[in-house]
Amino acid sequence: MTIINKDEIKDRVLTENTAQGILNHLRDLESNRARMQGRWIWELLQNARDASVGEDTHLVAFIELREGELVFQHNGRGFSADEVAHLIYHGSTKLEDENTIGQYGSGFLTTHLLSPEIDVAGHLSDGIPFSFRLKRENSSAKALSDSMDRAWEEFDASAEGVPDSFTTQFRYPVGTDSERAITEGIETLKRCAPLVMVFNRQFRRIAIKSPDESISFEVVERKPLPQEGLQIVTVGENQCDTQRERKYILSEGRRASVTVPVALTEDGPKCLSLDDVSRLFLGFPLIGTEDFSFPAVINSFRFTPTENRDGVYLGQSDDETNNTNQAVIAEACELHVKLIEFVTDSQWASVHLLVDIPPISEQTWLNVDWLQEQLTQLIEQIRETPAVLHGQESVAPKDAIFPVEGGDTGVDILWGLLDEVESFRGKLPIRAEAVGWRRAVKSWATVTACEGTSFGEAFDGGKLVSYIEEETRTSESQRGTLDALQDVLVEEVCAVEWLNRLCAFLKSEGLDQWIRKGQFILDQSGYLKRLSDLYRDMDIDDDLKDIGEKYLELNTRGYLRDNRLTSLAEEVGRGDRSDDEVARAIIDSLQDLCEKDTLSDDFAQASTRMLAWIVTKKQWNYLIGFPSFSVRPDDSSRHMLRLSPQDGDEADIPFAPVKAWPEELQEFAGLFPSDYIVADAFFDVIPNPDVWRALSERDYVRTDAIINSNVSPGAFLPDEPLPDGDHSTEDVVTMTNVVFLTKDRVGIMARVRDSQERARLFWRFLTEWLVVRDIEGLDSKKVTCVCGGTHRYYQANWLVPLVRNRWVPQGNDIRDYATAQSLAKLLQGSGWTPSSLRETSPIVKL
Numbered sequence: 001m002t003i004i005n006k007d008e009i010k011d012r013v014l015t016e017n018t019a020q021g022i023l024n025h026l027r028d029l030e031s032n033r034a035r036m037q038g039r040w041i042w043e044l045l046q047n048a049r050d051a052s053v054g055e056d057t058h059l060v061a062f063i064e065l066r067e068g069e070l071v072f073q074h075n076g077r078g079f080s081a082d083e084v085a086h087l088i089y090h091g092s093t094k095l096e097d098e099n100t101i102g103q104y105g106s107g108f109l110t111t112h113l114l115s116p117e118i119d120v121a122g123h124l125s126d127g128i129p130f131s132f133r134l135k136r137e138n139s140s141a142k143a144l145s146d147s148m149d150r151a152w153e154e155f156d157a158s159a160e161g162v163p164d165s166f167t168t169q170f171r172y173p174v175g176t177d178s179e180r181a182i183t184e185g186i187e188t189l190k191r192c193a194p195l196v197m198v199f200n201r202q203f204r205r206i207a208i209k210s211p212d213e214s215i216s217f218e219v220v221e222r223k224p225l226p227q228e229g230l231q232i233v234t235v236g237e238n239q240c241d242t243q244r245e246r247k248y249i250l251s252e253g254r255r256a257s258v259t260v261p262v263a264l265t266e267d268g269p270k271c272l273s274l275d276d277v278s279r280l281f282l283g284f285p286l287i288g289t290e291d292f293s294f295p296a297v298i299n300s301f302r303f304t305p306t307e308n309r310d311g312v313y314l315g316q317s318d319d320e321t322n323n324t325n326q327a328v329i330a331e332a333c334e335l336h337v338k339l340i341e342f343v344t345d346s347q348w349a350s351v352h353l354l355v356d357i358p359p360i361s362e363q364t365w366l367n368v369d370w371l372q373e374q375l376t377q378l379i380e381q382i383r384e385t386p387a388v389l390h391g392q393e394s395v396a397p398k399d400a401i402f403p404v405e406g407g408d409t410g411v412d413i414l415w416g417l418l419d420e421v422e423s424f425r426g427k428l429p430i431r432a433e434a435v436g437w438r439r440a441v442k443s444w445a446t447v448t449a450c451e452g453t454s455f456g457e458a459f460d461g462g463k464l465v466s467y468i469e470e471e472t473r474t475s476e477s478q479r480g481t482l483d484a485l486q487d488v489l490v491e492e493v494c495a496v497e498w499l500n501r502l503c504a505f506l507k508s509e510g511l512d513q514w515i516r517k518g519q520f521i522l523d524q525s526g527y528l529k530r531l532s533d534l535y536r537d538m539d540i541d542d543d544l545k546d547i548g549e550k551y552l553e554l555n556t557r558g559y560l561r562d563n564r565l566t567s568l569a570e571e572v573g574r575g576d577r578s579d580d581e582v583a584r585a586i587i588d589s590l591q592d593l594c595e596k597d598t599l600s601d602d603f604a605q606a607s608t609r610m611l612a613w614i615v616t617k618k619q620w621n622y623l624i625g626f627p628s629f630s631v632r633p634d635d636s637s638r639h640m641l642r643l644s645p646q647d648g649d650e651a652d653i654p655f656a657p658v659k660a661w662p663e664e665l666q667e668f669a670g671l672f673p674s675d676y677i678v679a680d681a682f683f684d685v686i687p688n689p690d691v692w693r694a695l696s697e698r699d700y701v702r703t704d705a706i707i708n709s710n711v712s713p714g715a716f717l718p719d720e721p722l723p724d725g726d727h728s729t730e731d732v733v734t735m736t737n738v739v740f741l742t743k744d745r746v747g748i749m750a751r752v753r754d755s756q757e758r759a760r761l762f763w764r765f766l767t768e769w770l771v772v773r774d775i776e777g778l779d780s781k782k783v784t785c786v787c788g789g790t791h792r793y794y795q796a797n798w799l800v801p802l803v804r805n806r807w808v809p810q811g812n813d814i815r816d817y818a819t820a821q822s823l824a825k826l827l828q829g830s831g832w833t834p835s836s837l838r839e840t841s842p843i844v845k846l
């Protein structure tokens, strides 16, 4: 029997198995190169961290990119022989203890994406230097296993060592195919190194050197804050000759810690936004968690990552790994709230950045429902925490007011509007942070999958409109008035101006539906109504509005939108209203009032002022049939009197007010029927006789008692007795008439018969006024008669009734024709005699 060397066989088989495992893993890596190629840097840093001694800040890691090679060095403790063996022979089987995070496990193999060869050098724990080459081509298991054996033999014999200050060195010969891996690894490191320093107390410095740049990160200070478990970590970043400091506030717990960047400015401390960094750290970033939904970076050494180290299992099953990971996140929420409480208590700026939660993105390792529940609780806690800074105090978000409409400008404008609402002032965030809080509140809505405005504190345009509607209608006495709105607003704000700004804001944000829907548009009588209930005022004269409102109960202004709402200028609303509609409504209303038995004082006011308006504006068309009034002298009652009668009967055109008559005629006013004289009240509002003359020229009123007309009179008054027979003319001749001389019942002839006094006045009118005014009427003119002859006639047609009527009262109800005797009797005692008749020659012809 052949003697079997059992140990040798076992070693060979184990080596071959390991080689096979490593080969498989290398092939996997190669096929996932794009995703894994940046990972090498974290494996190397982790290797350094695992070699650290305790927690004190002593570890220095140095990454140097030289021509054709990349060198990584650190100053951790030296290797044990076991560790060298693990490094060489370790394959895919994990062999990781509690405190080392996969040292030389499968993770380390990812560094082969830089190069299949690694020159390893270092010190053993007893200080003896060593070096060997680890070459891992992924050609075959046999080649690998031979190569591993060669490395082990080389280690045995080597004694090169590394530069004094370091204990470990990995050197990778690199070519162009590693360029992307190198760039990606170094860029991620530059982004995450400060956070790595924050979370891993072991590191004193991480330095990167390449032909292009030299950059190093160093912890400058860890300063505890008054609140236990909180500290500010300052990381210095030296790049070439420039130095800058990054600061982080760190909240540490038993299993987790959370941090966010901060800045100490001249105005005081403020929170900064997280860049595009991993949100979950297991000492080092878990690449792929950049969009994890959390408003801070969480680190935990208790996390169990996914195999690809791109996440941690959260709620995907009920095993211990999941439970621990979930517990860490829950603790992180508590730590974060503690952090928020501290910074708000200390009046830090931009706290909204700490509560702005990114949307939940789906991951294979994540139970979205579970995370949503966690975050909903976190949001509720945040809403209870006085995190909103305004002035010198802070309020909890749920007691605050956030403008959440539109873009940044929209938010700013809405802030201005809300700040002027009495009960909101003091609840708003400071103006500069309003946009940030809008983002935060919107993020809560996204995370909890609800409407942004379902949070009571979030105010958009619609909510503000509803609030105004409600608040201006709380008391019965002030139902939707401008005064009620003024009470809602802070004292120094003009409510109209505020409303105008609100409307402009709603329009600019495209919220026209609220302008249409809301009951908050100001009318001209001080009430808040719907846009659709109000007409657009096309520059209606205030006089018209006054007339309609004061005297006719037309509520004219109640239907008109207040023109001070200039932002609504383009809105039609119920329609357009101009002078014409209002003027017609006034006249219609006056017409209606005419139907009543007595014409009220309001009617009188409206009628006179309306006529004044028409005249001032020269709007003559409203005058046809205009309902003015006269006043009866006996009982002062008013009677409707239409100007320019619509049926066009010239005889019915009324007199202008007496005061507008020629002065010589005024004393005879009592002769004319008072029902046909426009009341003096009209002269009081239009005291210019020229205006009345102009109206009379247009035949709306008359100011003279004589009318000249060209007519075919038929019968005429001859200047001498004519022979028997039919005498009349078909000629068109000029005649003069005295108005209202013969009008039924109320004409002059009808009324002088009953009053000697009036008859005497009439006599004076005839002899002192009429004969002077119509001197020509008493001359005789030729006319062709139907009898075939020619006669002479008097042009003064008014002579006819004077001659043909018994109108001269003689006392005791006796009346006579106008004769020398009857007139003498009427006028006796007045100094008149028939001889004085002769002196006034023309009337002699009577």
Ligand SMILES: [Zn+2]
Binding pocket: 722, 726, 727, 728, 785, 786, 787, 788, 789, 790, 791
């Ligand atoms: Zn004749």
